[in-house]
Amino acid sequence: MPCRRALQCCLCPGAAVNWDYPAPHVLPVRPAAGDIDGLDHTNNAVYVRWCEQAGWSHSVALGLDLGAWRRLNRAMAIGHAAYDYLLPTGLGDELLLGTWLVATDGRLTMERRFQLVRAADGATVMRGRWHLVCIEIDSGKPRRLPPAFCAAYLPAVVSQQ
Template identity: 30%
Template sequence: MSTVFDLEITVQPCHIDSLGHVNNVIYMQWMQDVATAHIETLGLGLKEYLELKHAMVAVEHHVHYRKAAFEGEKIILRTWLNDLNALYSFRQYVFYRSEDQAILFTGNTKWACVEIATGRPKRMSPTFSQAYQPITEQLNPLDFSNLYTMVVEQ
């Protein structure tokens, strides 16, 4: 069963653009980073993808930049799965700054299951569909008084 997953990062100088805040492209990279960290905890990282000969690839992103982030700030990158069918999983993201209790960014991604060798769509194997379960309705992923599986980036 999947759950809400948190990755804490500190904004680095390389994340900052010429306007002095985190560049919008970095948020996309953080989406990838937190999704990758989450699937690793679910036991479906790159090694398992290669063994199973199929993988999940991003096919659609929707993003909403709400507030700027700045160098040195600690940010919680939160993700969870909210839907699943035979070919697609749907992942949500919220990036949060605890210092002022601000939601900086929200987004979602539609991920497709594909055969690695051909890049063609493939129905998810039971290994995938069991690991990529949506969170239960009892969890409120927007409640940051609860921290979930937390990884702190070094």
């Protein structure tokens, strides 16, 4: 069962956030005019883009940027992605996108989770999950996690208890 403790967020000191897991990597986001669709809420594709940005931000924070991936000729590719859109958001809403690595086989795959929270009231508006597969960039074929990936990513995996 994910951790449901209310955590005080350093980005929104007045609000308590019920993160699904402890110690998220947090990317603050805010819908701009171009993110709003014909129904006057944030288009779902924008959430997907934000998840990509949060995943990269987390990877860079762990010491692996795109340059490192290219030097190692390895990448973590999305094999499967799923998003649960729970509540709408609108123009200018202050949002916090938390992400975690929650599982790995230590050889080839990892799982990344996302939780998008509205800062004003702490409501979770979206959850996402990616099943990631390590690939060789040149061939696109699955390959074992290189030691640099193991050193950076494996210690960051949080327990799903």
